[in-house]
Amino acid sequence: MTLSSARRIELFRRMLRLRNVELRIESLYHEDRMKTPVHLCIGQEAISVGVCAHLTNDDSVSSNHRSHGHYLAKGGGLNELIAELHCKESGCTKGRGGSMHLVDTAVGHMGSSSIVGGGVPIGTGMAMAYKMRGLARVSVVFFGDGAADEGVLYESVNFAMLKRLPVVYIYENNGYSVCTTTRERQAQELIFHQVLPNKMWTQTVDGNSLDAVNAAAATAIALARSGGGPSLIECKTYRVREHAGSGVDRTGKYRDPAEIERWETHDPVHGLRADLLARGLLDQKGLEAMEAAIEAEIDEAFRAAVKSPLPLDEDLTRYVYCED
Amino acid sequence: MPWSKVTPETHEPDFLEREDPAARRITHAEAIRESFDQALGIDTAVYLMGQGVNDPGGMFGTCRGLLETHGKERVFDTPLAENGLMGIAVGSAIAGMRPIYLHNRPDFLLLALDQLANHAAKWSFMTAGAVKVPLVIWSCIGRGWGSAAQHSQALQGTFMHFPGLKLIMPSTGYDAKGLMLAAIKDKNPVLILEHRFNFKLIGPVPEKQYTIPIGKGVVRRSGKDLSIVTISQMVHEAYAAAACLAEEGIDAELVDLRSLRPLDEEIILESVARTGRLIVADHGWKTGGITAEISALVAEKGFASLRAPIERVTAPDMPTPAGYTLENAFYAGKEEIIEAARRLVRQGQAIEIPDLPTLEETVAP
Numbered sequence: 001m002t003l004s005s006a007r008r009i010e011l012f013r014r015m016l017r018l019r020n021v022e023l024r025i026e027s028l029y030h031e032d033r034m035k036t037p038v039h040l041c042i043g044q045e046a047i048s049v050g051v052c053a054h055l056t057n058d059d060s061v062s063s064n065h066r067s068h069g070h071y072l073a074k075g076g077g078l079n080e081l082i083a084e085l086h087c088k089e090s091g092c093t094k095g096r097g098g099s100m101h102l103v104d105t106a107v108g109h110m111g112s113s114s115i116v117g118g119g120v121p122i123g124t125g126m127a128m129a130y131k132m133r134g135l136a137r138v139s140v141v142f143f144g145d146g147a148a149d150e151g152v153l154y155e156s157v158n159f160a161m162l163k164r165l166p167v168v169y170i171y172e173n174n175g176y177s178v179c180t181t182t183r184e185r186q187a188q189e190l191i192f193h194q195v196l197p198n199k200m201w202t203q204t205v206d207g208n209s210l211d212a213v214n215a216a217a218a219t220a221i222a223l224a225r226s227g228g229g230p231s232l233i234e235c236k237t238y239r240v241r242e243h244a245g246s247g248v249d250r251t252g253k254y255r256d257p258a259e260i261e262r263w264e265t266h267d268p269v270h271g272l273r274a275d276l277l278a279r280g281l282l283d284q285k286g287l288e289a290m291e292a293a294i295e296a297e298i299d300e301a302f303r304a305a306v307k308s309p310l311p312l313d314e315d316l317t318r319y320v321y322c323e324d
Numbered sequence: 325m326p327w328s329k330v331t332p333e334t335h336e337p338d339f340l341e342r343e344d345p346a347a348r349r350i351t352h353a354e355a356i357r358e359s360f361d362q363a364l365g366i367d368t369a370v371y372l373m374g375q376g377v378n379d380p381g382g383m384f385g386t387c388r389g390l391l392e393t394h395g396k397e398r399v400f401d402t403p404l405a406e407n408g409l410m411g412i413a414v415g416s417a418i419a420g421m422r423p424i425y426l427h428n429r430p431d432f433l434l435l436a437l438d439q440l441a442n443h444a445a446k447w448s449f450m451t452a453g454a455v456k457v458p459l460v461i462w463s464c465i466g467r468g469w470g471s472a473a474q475h476s477q478a479l480q481g482t483f484m485h486f487p488g489l490k491l492i493m494p495s496t497g498y499d500a501k502g503l504m505l506a507a508i509k510d511k512n513p514v515l516i517l518e519h520r521f522n523f524k525l526i527g528p529v530p531e532k533q534y535t536i537p538i539g540k541g542v543v544r545r546s547g548k549d550l551s552i553v554t555i556s557q558m559v560h561e562a563y564a565a566a567a568c569l570a571e572e573g574i575d576a577e578l579v580d581l582r583s584l585r586p587l588d589e590e591i592i593l594e595s596v597a598r599t600g601r602l603i604v605a606d607h608g609w610k611t612g613g614i615t616a617e618i619s620a621l622v623a624e625k626g627f628a629s630l631r632a633p634i635e636r637v638t639a640p641d642m643p644t645p646a647g648y649t650l651e652n653a654f655y656a657g658k659e660e661i662i663e664a665a666r667r668l669v670r671q672g673q674a675i676e677i678p679d680l681p682t683l684e685e686t687v688a689p
């Protein structure tokens with residue numbers, strides 16, 4: 001499926017918004033007002049945007065620690081995200097979860113796990129619920145190469161194939177788990193690429209290409225929605241920044257600075273922007289207006305977050321059990 | 325032969341001698357089966373899964389016939405994938421189902437502890453109440469016939485530790501059914517730990533659907549000399565012990581907690597306030613177990629009521645041995661409770677609490 005021009009521009013806008021949110025978080029992180037770890041998804045924007053573009057608010061995503069992209073691409077509130085990073089009561093989890101446990105049930109984002117692999121069976125179970133309830137909904141599971149080391153992935157995917165569940169596994173292979181490369185941890189390519197095609201449809205794509213991710217996701221999600229069972233898309237990408245926090249270490253401590261530079265020239269946002277400009281789908285003025293609107297939205301989110309109140313101490317024990 | 329084959333069905337005691345002679349009487353296992361059957365019948369969101377639920381033996385008989393009645397979409401066997409399936413149960417609960425996930429042994433729940441403790445028990449809190457996990461996990465503590473170290477663990481102390489997870493341990497068929505239906509109705513994750521020795525006990529169980537509040541204990545026997553606080557199968561050991569003690573003139577009160585989280589603190593403290601002496605009994609280990617928690621509670625909030633040190637009857641701090649002689653030595657029960665009661669009463673009589681000396685008397689001339 002190829003994208004219409006208008007759709008491409010809109011998806012580019014979402015990627016740019018996501019990028020600029022991450023850049024703003026990064027630039028303000030040293031001020032120490034966001035007292036929570038952050039795992040920035042800079043360089044991986046095409047994946048969450050390209051996949052979530054095919055989902056409705058009834059469909060769900062299952063996320064992980066690197067969750068800002070999944071949350072925003074799914075339609076999660078920006079103000080609530082930024083407030084959460086500031087540990088405020090107006091945050092999406094009212095300051096209870098912090099950056100790794102985002103949630104926005106109104107748009108089908110049902111919470112995130114920071115246990116690597118933890119969201120994989122949960123997203124699989126949500127797909128099972130959709131099937132049992134006879135709903136044409138799709139569950140998308142985002143997971144990283146670190147999660148691909150975990151046994152629970154095997155258990156979950158096997159079960160999804162067995163039950164033909166409407167689940168799409170999005171494997172964000174960004175080459176690293178913290179400081180260790182995927183190659184140093186895994187003996188071969190992901191074993192699920194070898195399953196019988198009638199059990200699960202799989203594909204490997206350039207995760208830094210919106211068009212590639214979008215096309216594969218369209219196939220997979222349509223398949224899931226029409227009862228065709230699970231699929232898995234491996235998106236080859238790269239974690240440009242450090243595992244957590246801000247900045248990038250170019251001293252060669254654990255990765256070759258040349259490797260980082262190579263990937264920086266294959267940046268998903270920059271690449272798409274250049275393409276849109278070259279084709280004349282977007283001009284400099286249009287781009288500036290787009291960016292200004294995004295910046296204003298981000299300004300407002302930070303302003304609101306800083307101003308809003310902290311959770312009350314007397315509410316400490318709330319939410320341990322559901323209250324109804 | 326395994327215990328399940330040789331042990332005959334026996335009757336539950338008529339604890340407070342208030343039983344209706346016309347009441348329908350069924351086994352504990354049948355009571356659980358009926359609760360599953362009714363829950364599956366009431367709500368299509370309820371489903372039942374677990375290794376062996378389709379087995380003709382049907383998990384000690386608790387699943388017999390359910391597949392035939394409710395179909396394989398809602399009653400199904402699973403692969404051996406405890407953590408994955410626990411997460412799948414959690415996810416399906418988040419997305420509108422009401423799973424009942426059967427684990428024939430708590431030992432195997434340890435494989436699923438990540439999803440149970442890190443995810444299910446915390447999801448409500450981490451999402452500030454936005455997402456609920458209405459999930460029931462049911463498991464059965466093994467014993468006997470060489471169950472040994474990895475098939476007999478009474479892990480209630482471990483599971484009681486996690487805020488966000490409710491924990492139930494019934495001793496009667498009546499409670500097993502009512503608490504199961506309450507757990508299914510509850511919107512939180514609830515773990516029910518059964519004990520195999522309970523399954524063949526016959527007792528009064530109404531046919532209708534009913535729930536029992538989670539977190540409320542019950543006094544099974546009133547007494548004035550000491551309180552025995554316990555749970556699950558140990559209730560039956562304690563009841564038998566109380567009958568022997570009565571012949572010696574020791575009048576024991578028996579508190580069956582039924583739930584461990586929430587814990588019915590009031591019923592414990594009130595009982596100790598009446599009797600002044602406490603035995604806490606459990607099949608789990610002593611260190612860091614439920615008897616430690618309950619003793620600490622009484623030391624904290626009921627210290628003034630105590631006339632003697634608290635006695636604990638537990639499994640020794642060691643893995644369960646396989647051989648039947650060692651097993652007999654390992655398990656504490658009726659006899660140990662009787663001994664503890666004798667010690668307590670003797671001690672309680674011996675301890676004279678002197679008046680506090682006045683300041684003047686202690687000042688040297």
Ligand SMILES: Cc1ncc(C[n+]2csc(CCOP(=O)(O)OP(=O)(O)O)c2C)c(N)n1
Nearest residue numbers: 066114115116144145146147174176177178
């Ligand atoms: C079960 C578990 N083990 C280890 C960790 C520590 N940890 C947090 S994130 C992370 C890296 C995960 O790598 P990957 O899944 O590839 O995601 P990425 O950070 O690359 O997005 C690790 C090891 C954890 N949170 N959970």
Ligand SMILES: [Mg+2]
Nearest residue numbers: 144145176177
């Ligand atoms: Mg990675």
